[in-house]
Amino acid sequence: MSISECTMCLLSISEDQNRVLLNFSPLPSLSSPHRNRSAFPAAQGEHLHQKMSENGALPLRGKVLTVDTMNANVKKVDYAVRGPIVQRAVQIEKELKEGVKKPFEEVIKANIGDAHAMGQRPITFFRQVMALCTYPQLLDDNKFPEDAKNRARRILQSCGGNSIGAYTTSQGIDCVRHDVANYIQRRDGGIPSDPDNIYLTTGASDGIVTILKLLTAGEGRTRTGVMISIPQYPLYSASIAELGAVQINYYLNEEKCWSLDISELQRSLQAAREHCDPRVLCIINPGNPTGQVQSRQCIEDVIRFAVKENLFLMADEVYQDNVYAEGCEFHSFKKVLFEMGPEYSSKVELASFHSTSKCYMGECGFRGGYMEVINMDPEVKAQLTKLVSVRLCPPAPGQALMDLVVNSPQPGEPSYQTFIKERTDVLSALAEKAKLTEEILNTVPGISCNPVQGAMYSFPRITLPERAINEAKAKGQAPDMFYCMKLLEETGICLVPGSGFGQREGTYHFRMTILPPTDKLKIMLNKLKEFHQKFTQQYS
Numbered sequence: 001m002s003i004s005e006c007t008m009c010l011l012s013i014s015e016d017q018n019r020v021l022l023n024f025s026p027l028p029s030l031s032s033p034h035r036n037r038s039a040f041p042a043a044q045g046e047h048l049h050q051k052m053s054e055n056g057a058l059p060l061r062g063k064v065l066t067v068d069t070m071n072a073n074v075k076k077v078d079y080a081v082r083g084p085i086v087q088r089a090v091q092i093e094k095e096l097k098e099g100v101k102k103p104f105e106e107v108i109k110a111n112i113g114d115a116h117a118m119g120q121r122p123i124t125f126f127r128q129v130m131a132l133c134t135y136p137q138l139l140d141d142n143k144f145p146e147d148a149k150n151r152a153r154r155i156l157q158s159c160g161g162n163s164i165g166a167y168t169t170s171q172g173i174d175c176v177r178h179d180v181a182n183y184i185q186r187r188d189g190g191i192p193s194d195p196d197n198i199y200l201t202t203g204a205s206d207g208i209v210t211i212l213k214l215l216t217a218g219e220g221r222t223r224t225g226v227m228i229s230i231p232q233y234p235l236y237s238a239s240i241a242e243l244g245a246v247q248i249n250y251y252l253n254e255e256k257c258w259s260l261d262i263s264e265l266q267r268s269l270q271a272a273r274e275h276c277d278p279r280v281l282c283i284i285n286p287g288n289p290t291g292q293v294q295s296r297q298c299i300e301d302v303i304r305f306a307v308k309e310n311l312f313l314m315a316d317e318v319y320q321d322n323v324y325a326e327g328c329e330f331h332s333f334k335k336v337l338f339e340m341g342p343e344y345s346s347k348v349e350l351a352s353f354h355s356t357s358k359c360y361m362g363e364c365g366f367r368g369g370y371m372e373v374i375n376m377d378p379e380v381k382a383q384l385t386k387l388v389s390v391r392l393c394p395p396a397p398g399q400a401l402m403d404l405v406v407n408s409p410q411p412g413e414p415s416y417q418t419f420i421k422e423r424t425d426v427l428s429a430l431a432e433k434a435k436l437t438e439e440i441l442n443t444v445p446g447i448s449c450n451p452v453q454g455a456m457y458s459f460p461r462i463t464l465p466e467r468a469i470n471e472a473k474a475k476g477q478a479p480d481m482f483y484c485m486k487l488l489e490e491t492g493i494c495l496v497p498g499s500g501f502g503q504r505e506g507t508y509h510f511r512m513t514i515l516p517p518t519d520k521l522k523i524m525l526n527k528l529k530e531f532h533q534k535f536t537q538q539y540s
Contacts, residue, residue, distance in 0.1 A: 076241035089494040104492035110513045111494045113456045115362025118515035125415045133164045145414040164396045170389035172200025176403040183406030188335035202394045204318045204355040207371035209239045211351045216245045225276035230502035233288045246276035258290035280312040286319040286454030289511040293328040293454040299336045315352040321359035324431035325453035350374040356401045360426040368398030433514040440525040468539035480508040491527045
């Protein structure tokens with residue numbers, strides 16, 4: 001029988017006898033102009049499937065994946081930095097482009113620490129080397145300085161096929177890990193760093209989540225508890241929820257410039273031991289969202305506490321260059337740990353994290369970062385290496401950029417003067433904006449802002465009228481979410497409510513970046529001042 005004479009067996013349902021019968025209908029000829037069309041229309045197929053289901057020939061089925069059948073932990077994840085306020089801000093931007101009239105001309109996104117999106121210019125040397133790495137033919141171009149070419153050649157020679165498009169080893173490019181180790185050793189006054197303890201990561205976030213995965217175990221009262229500061233960066237609460245670990249809150253002291261009190265750590269730990277197994281203590285220094293810089297004494301006290309209570313320490317140090325306040329200084333946890341002597345340095349299990357996204361670089365999109373692990377059990381370390389290998393490797397361009405951060409131009413090299421000027425200009429501008437933000441916000445009745453000692457954010461406390469609080473609750477919103485949404489709709493300023501970071505009961509805050517250009521920051525702060533006064537009057 002020829003193909004054109006073949007028949008197709010179609011199932012139909014005999015409704016009166018409730019059984020399946022065979023029905024044959026000819027296929028269209030291969031020479032038919034309609035041969036590419038389905039001989040069995042979709043609508044007919046759906047009708048047939050429905051009839052078969054109704055008559056018991058097929059089971060009735062819904063979606064395999066529904067909100068009820070999905071991973072329950074994922075539904076617990078909340079990430080306020082890109083939550084409802086930001087989604088509404090994106091909608092408003094679209095409306096403005098479509099010509100919808102608003103009481104403002106643009107949305108100012110002060111919700112996230114994305115420096116380049118806020119207008120910060122990239123560091124020239126970094127982009128030169130990245131251009132050379134991604135398009136090596138430029139190595140023959142005399143417009144590029146020799147130190148940039150040398151960095152690019154060294155990175156490319158460490159990549160498979162001399163291409164940054166190749167996979168790297170799972171732990172990261174070998175020469176980059178060596179450069180990271182040398183950087184840490186210089187930063188910490190000569191305390192050795194082993195490249196084998198360095199893992200390159202997809203931003204610091206990737207490393208933090210990976211370590212939390214290793215630490216999460218047990219069930220019920222033996223389930224891993226993770227101590228995090230409140231206010232906190234929502235990466236932590238979101239990751240803890242996704243992994244099914246137990247979040248243990250310890251509160252920073254707002255009255256003492258968001259300082260960390262050991263007595264509060266002890267209170268939090270003791271309460272948590274009633275329902276979980278606290279195993280890890282997370283510290284963000286300088287702080288996000290609170291902008292505090294921990295003193296050396298505070299870090300020593302935390303390390304002693306970790307030893308006493310047998311806790312794994314996680315030190316999020318991505319803002320280590322962002323220190324502005326007089327009398328404040330960044331101290332790495334590793335440096336302090338080793339300077340406290342073998343009694344501590346031989347015991348404390350520590351993972352510390354850094355990134356290309358913050359400091360003076362602001363290269364968020366490259367997703368470069370590293371973590372250093374100290375005193376990790378060798379068998380666990382083997383499991384860590386296995387775990388990171390599942391994802392093959394971090395992005396090679398992010399690894400290359402991390403190398404430039406830790407191996408920047410040195411005195412005598414052609415790019416040094418330009419690099420130092422650009423770096424200094426960025427950090428000086430941030431220091432100026434930190435001070436400006438604090439000063440202007442503290443002139444507003446009902447707003448109180450601690451000094452922005454470091455990082456990229458202010459986290460002022462706002463006093464809200466009782467009527468506004470009641471209206472927010474009637475709408476099912478946190479009062480500071482209600483406030484921030486009103487602010488966005490009336491001024492175009494996009495901030496994140498403090499409830500997204502955690503705060504003491506009965507207090508309200510918002511987080512605002514200090515990243516906009518100085519002139520735009522002044523406009524934004526004055527708009528915010530006017531809005532708060534109007535809002536307070538409206539709801540009083």
